[in-house]
Amino acid sequence: MRKKEVILFILMGTLLLSGCDAKTEENAQQSTENSDTVSASIMEIDTSDMFSDRDKEVGYKETESVVISLADGGSACESDAVSITENTVTIKEEGTYVLSGALSDGMVIVEAEDTDKIQLVFNDVSISSSQSAALYIKSADKVFVTTVSGTENSLEHNGTYTAIDENNIDAAVFSKSNLTLNGEGTLTVTAQEGHGIVSKDDLILTSGTYVITSASHGISGKDSVRIANGSYTIVAGKDGIHAENTEDSSLGFVYLAGGTFDISSQQDGISASSWLQAEDGTYTILAGEGSSSVESQSNGEGHPMEQMQQESAEEDTTSIKGVKAAAQLVLNDGTYTIDAEDDALHSNGNLAVNGGTYALSSGDDGIHADVNVTISGGSIDITKSYEGIEGLSIDITGGEIVVQASDDGMNAAGGNDRSGFAGPGPGGDQFAATEGAYIHIGGGKIEIDAAGDGIDSNGDVTVSGGETYVSGPTNSGNGTLDYSGSAVVNGGIFAASGASGMEQNFDSSSTQGVIMINTETQEAGTVIALLDSDGNELLNWIAEKAYSSIIVSCPKIEEGKTYTVKAGTAEQSITMDSLVYGSNATGGEMPGNNGGESRGGKEGGMQGRPRNEENPGNMEPPRGNAQTDATSVENTENGIAEGGSSL
Numbered sequence: 001m002r003k004k005e006v007i008l009f010i011l012m013g014t015l016l017l018s019g020c021d022a023k024t025e026e027n028a029q030q031s032t033e034n035s036d037t038v039s040a041s042i043m044e045i046d047t048s049d050m051f052s053d054r055d056k057e058v059g060y061k062e063t064e065s066v067v068i069s070l071a072d073g074g075s076a077c078e079s080d081a082v083s084i085t086e087n088t089v090t091i092k093e094e095g096t097y098v099l100s101g102a103l104s105d106g107m108v109i110v111e112a113e114d115t116d117k118i119q120l121v122f123n124d125v126s127i128s129s130s131q132s133a134a135l136y137i138k139s140a141d142k143v144f145v146t147t148v149s150g151t152e153n154s155l156e157h158n159g160t161y162t163a164i165d166e167n168n169i170d171a172a173v174f175s176k177s178n179l180t181l182n183g184e185g186t187l188t189v190t191a192q193e194g195h196g197i198v199s200k201d202d203l204i205l206t207s208g209t210y211v212i213t214s215a216s217h218g219i220s221g222k223d224s225v226r227i228a229n230g231s232y233t234i235v236a237g238k239d240g241i242h243a244e245n246t247e248d249s250s251l252g253f254v255y256l257a258g259g260t261f262d263i264s265s266q267q268d269g270i271s272a273s274s275w276l277q278a279e280d281g282t283y284t285i286l287a288g289e290g291s292s293s294v295e296s297q298s299n300g301e302g303h304p305m306e307q308m309q310q311e312s313a314e315e316d317t318t319s320i321k322g323v324k325a326a327a328q329l330v331l332n333d334g335t336y337t338i339d340a341e342d343d344a345l346h347s348n349g350n351l352a353v354n355g356g357t358y359a360l361s362s363g364d365d366g367i368h369a370d371v372n373v374t375i376s377g378g379s380i381d382i383t384k385s386y387e388g389i390e391g392l393s394i395d396i397t398g399g400e401i402v403v404q405a406s407d408d409g410m411n412a413a414g415g416n417d418r419s420g421f422a423g424p425g426p427g428g429d430q431f432a433a434t435e436g437a438y439i440h441i442g443g444g445k446i447e448i449d450a451a452g453d454g455i456d457s458n459g460d461v462t463v464s465g466g467e468t469y470v471s472g473p474t475n476s477g478n479g480t481l482d483y484s485g486s487a488v489v490n491g492g493i494f495a496a497s498g499a500s501g502m503e504q505n506f507d508s509s510s511t512q513g514v515i516m517i518n519t520e521t522q523e524a525g526t527v528i529a530l531l532d533s534d535g536n537e538l539l540n541w542i543a544e545k546a547y548s549s550i551i552v553s554c555p556k557i558e559e560g561k562t563y564t565v566k567a568g569t570a571e572q573s574i575t576m577d578s579l580v581y582g583s584n585a586t587g588g589e590m591p592g593n594n595g596g597e598s599r600g601g602k603e604g605g606m607q608g609r610p611r612n613e614e615n616p617g618n619m620e621p622p623r624g625n626a627q628t629d630a631t632s633v634e635n636t637e638n639g640i641a642e643g644g645s646s647l
Contacts, residue, residue, distance in 0.1 A: 042328055042352050042374065045277055050226050050255050055180045056206045058146050060096050060121055070101030070108075070125065094118055102126040103134075110137040114177075119144040122153040122185065129172075130159030137175035138167070147185030147208050156190040171198035172214070182230075183208040195220050196236070203243075205230055205259075217242040218265070223251040225272075227281075229258045240265040240285070244273040249327070256281050256334075269322045269338065276325035278356075281334045288320035288341030291384050294363030321346045322360070329369075331356055331378075343368045344382070351391070353378050353399065365390045366403065375399050375444065387411045388448065392436055393459075396466065397443040409448035409470065412437040412457040433484035434458035441466050441492065448472075449545070454480040454496060461487035463494050463506075463553070472498020474546050479503045481551060489514050489553045495539055497528060497547035505551060505582045513557025515574060516582030519567050521548045526568040530554075533562045551582075 066079040068089060075084045081093035087106025091097055094116035099108070100123040107129045110118055118140050127134040134155035137143050147153050157172040167176060172191040179199040181187065186209040189196045196214035197203065203221030206228040212218045218236035219225060225243045234240040240263035245252030252273035258280040263269045269285035270276065322338035322345060323329065329347040333355040338344040344360035344367065345351060351369035355377040360366045366382035366389060367373060373391035380401045382388050388403030390411045403409045413434055437459030443466040448454050454470035455461060461483045472480030480498035481487065488510045505516040515530070523546055530539040530552050538556050550565065557563065562575045574581055 041372075042330060042350050043275075045255075045275060045330070047255060047257075047277070047279075050257070051204065051206055051228050054117075054144065055204050056182065056228065058183050058207060060098070060119060060146065062098070065096040065098045065121065068097055068099045070099060070103050070106075070127070072102070072104050072106070075101070075103070075106075091118060091120075096121065098123055099125050104128055105130050107132055108135050110135075110140050110143055110177075112140045114139060114141055116140050117142050117144070119146060121146045121148060122151065122183070122187065123148045124151045125153045125155075127154070128156040128158055130157075131162040132164055133157060133169050133171055133174040135173045136169060137177050137179060138165070140177045142178040142180065143175060144180045144182065145187075146181075147183030147187050149184035151185035152188070153185060154188040154190070156188075156192075157194065158190070158192050161194060170216075171195035171220070173197040175199040175201070175203075178202045178204070180204040180206065181208060181210070182206045185209070186211065188212075189214070191215055196234075199223075202226065204228075205232075210234075212236070214238075218263070220244075223248075224253050224255065226255045227257065227259050231260045232262070234261070234263045234265070236263070236265040236267075238266060239268045239271045241270040242268070243271070246273070249274060252326075253277075254325075261285070266320070268319050268324050269340070270324070271319070271321070272325045272327075274325070275327045275330070276323065277330040277332070278323075278334050279332050283323075283334060283336045283338070285322045285336070285338045285340070287322050287339070288363075290339040290341060291361040291363045292339075293341055322362075325349070325351075328352075330354070336360070338362075340364075344385075347371075350374070352376070353380065359383065360385070362386070366405075367391075375401065387452075388450070392434070394439045396441045396446065398466075399444040401444060401446045403446070403448045403450070405448070405450045405452065407450070407452035408456040409450035409453070410439060410455045411453070412439045412459060438462070438485070440464070441468055443492075450478075451475075452478045453482040454498060456482040457487075458484050460485040461506075463489040463492055465492040467493040468495070469493075469541060470496035470498070471543050471545050472496055472547070472549075475499055476501030480549065481505070491555065492553075493539070494551065494553040495528075495541055496551040497543040497545075498549055499547065500549040503549045503551070506553070506580060508578065508580050510553075510580055512553055512555060513559065513576055513579045514551065514553035514581070515557065515563065515565065515576075516549070516551045517565055517572060517574070518549050519547070519570065521546055522568050522570075527566070529566040530557075531564045531566065532556065533564075538563075 066081060068077045068082060069075060072087060075089055081095060083090045087103050090109045090111055092112055094112060096119040098121040105128060108127060112118060134157060155172050161169055171194050172189050178201045188211040191214040193215050195217045196212040196219060198220045200222045202224045204226045207230050209231045212234045215237040217238045218234035218240045220242040222245050225241055241254060243252045243254045254270060254272040254276040256278040261283045264286045266288060269287045320341040321343045322340040324346040326348045328350045330352045335357045337359045339361045341363045343365045344362040347369045349370060350372045352374040358380045360382045361384040365387045366385035369391040372393045373389055374395045377398045380399060382403045385405045387407050388405040388409045394410060394412050437457055439455060439457045440462045442464045445467045447469045449471040451473055454472040470480045476499045479502040480496040481504050483504060487506045489506045490511045500518045506514045524544045525542060527542055528550060529537055531537055538554060539552055559576050559579050562573060564571055564573050
């Protein structure tokens with residue numbers, strides 16, 4: 001198994017809030033005016049007809065059923081609809097068939113008319129095949145496999161597949177037709193070679209208990225995989241659940257309405273070549289060797305070792321993600337515990353989290369979309385990641401989110417799927433302004449601990465609501481806030497601490513008060529507080545990582561009023577002559593009062609900013625036009641130097 005190298009993981013600082021009102025104006029700006037493009041929206045999927053009544057029906061009429069007794073060399077059935085040749089049993093007509101007994105090396109074949117619907121009832125069935133599928137559905141309109149309550153049933157391929165007709169049979173259960181599995185019993189499927197369960201049409205599972213072990217995919221449907229409920233334990237040499245259609249882009253989807261899943265896969269846990277949507281369910285997924293197999297390293301500067309990775313990483317296109325969709329991924333509810341060697345949640349298009357509970361550990365990104373990430377609800381805990389949340393654009397309007405990242409906590413940039421493994425990739429400049437890139441925070445509660453940039457956008461940043469707390473980098477090569485376009489705060493709570501030197505403040509076009517100051521380096525665990533002129537505490541939090549720069553914003557910061565920022569035993573009094581105090585500045589210098597000036601993305605300006613491999617120690621980062629004479633900076637009894645360069 002290949003190994004990968006990423007930044008050293010740094011533990012999350014604790015952020016505590018007191019005093020500041022989190023309520024924002026209903027008409028707060030939802031995106032920046034400078035966002036030139038809008039990400040494609042999530043397409044609405046009609047899921048009303050995913051399951052028919054018969055898909056869920058587990059009953060049958062014994063008096064109208066055909067009984068088949070399985071036995072090596074002695075299988076028996078009294079119906080002309082069934083033919084038996086040695087250990088091969090073939091079902092040829094529509095109806096309900098009740099099977100019991102065992103075949104040590106045989107198979108059951110369904111070869112009926114394309115209009116026939118057939119129900120196979122398993123009542124303690126055991127079938128093994130050394131040459132082909134244990135159950136082969138060659139032709140029918142639709143086949144239903146129902147396990148009887150309290151029964152143990154098994155289907156196994158334990159040899160090498162040998163062609164018996166023109167079809168490429170490569171699974172213990174192989175169907176050319178629509179296939180539904182349900183029941184109240186247990187079905188164990190084992191494939192020492194090939195896949196567990198395969199349908200070349202729709203594969204539907206609505207109830208029952210399944211234990212699947214396969215050399216390749218565990219469950220695979222060409223047109224779709226649809227699961228209403230049931231219990232699934234899957235160990236797969238490739239994907240745990242897989243849907244792929246290379247002929248029709250609207251097919252190859254996965255729809256999950258519920259169920260309990262324990263998946264251990266060497267590749268993706270759940271994968272769809274089209275869209276994937278989950279309404280509910282409980283998911284425990286181990287993809288590949290898990291996030292612990294990804295070696296964490298740092299170059300001592302806090303910069304991801306991208307150049308070294310590009311030189312040393314193996315050429316490997318294997319996907320080892322937790323949950324992945326090619327078109328869009330929508331998670332409406334459910335409980336997810338994912339430990340993935342690559343991204344935990346991934347979409348090649350858009351990704352939406354609308355609810356649910358998530359414990360995500362990733363060797364690369366916690367949540368990644370090539371286009372847009374939308375989070376409107378849910379509880380998300382990203383315990384390990386290279387980049388926490390990544391997309392061309394990111395919209396957060398609700399939910400509770402905790403991110404721990406060895407690089408950026410939140411990153412809006414395009415075209416970089418394997419950021420933690422091989423850098424930006426061919427033709428990609430992750431520091432340049434990117435058309436359509438933005439981050440919008442309009443609600444929810446977000447806590448970020450990042451060794452790289454806390455919040456990094458190759459375009460714009462807008463904060464219009466919610467609560468955002470950032471424990472940023474301890475190295476001067478990164479900043480708590482980094483953007484290439486514009487950044488405005490119009491509502492909500494924003495509090496951040498981190499290293500100085502590459503910090504950026506919000507723009508002067510912000511409509512809510514914001515303060516950025518530099519301090520002498522403060523130790524981890526230092527209390528940071530914001531007080532009004534009456535001594536009322538508006539913000540109070542603890543950054544457990546060392547810091548030398550602070551950004552605070554909340555609705556109670558008003559123009560013309562005086563506030564005190566405390567950091568440890570030092571404090572500084574600031575009069576807000578405008579709504580934005582502190583321009584972008586080099587560490588050790590007091591920012592001015594005109595607001596943040598973008599480092600990149602402006603005509604004639606620097607696109608992005610230098611990183612460690614570009615020798616930033618020999619390049620002073622650009623500054624805004626500080627107007628310190630327009631701001632009253634009052635020295636306190638703690639002895640701040642004249643001019644207020646630092647706390």
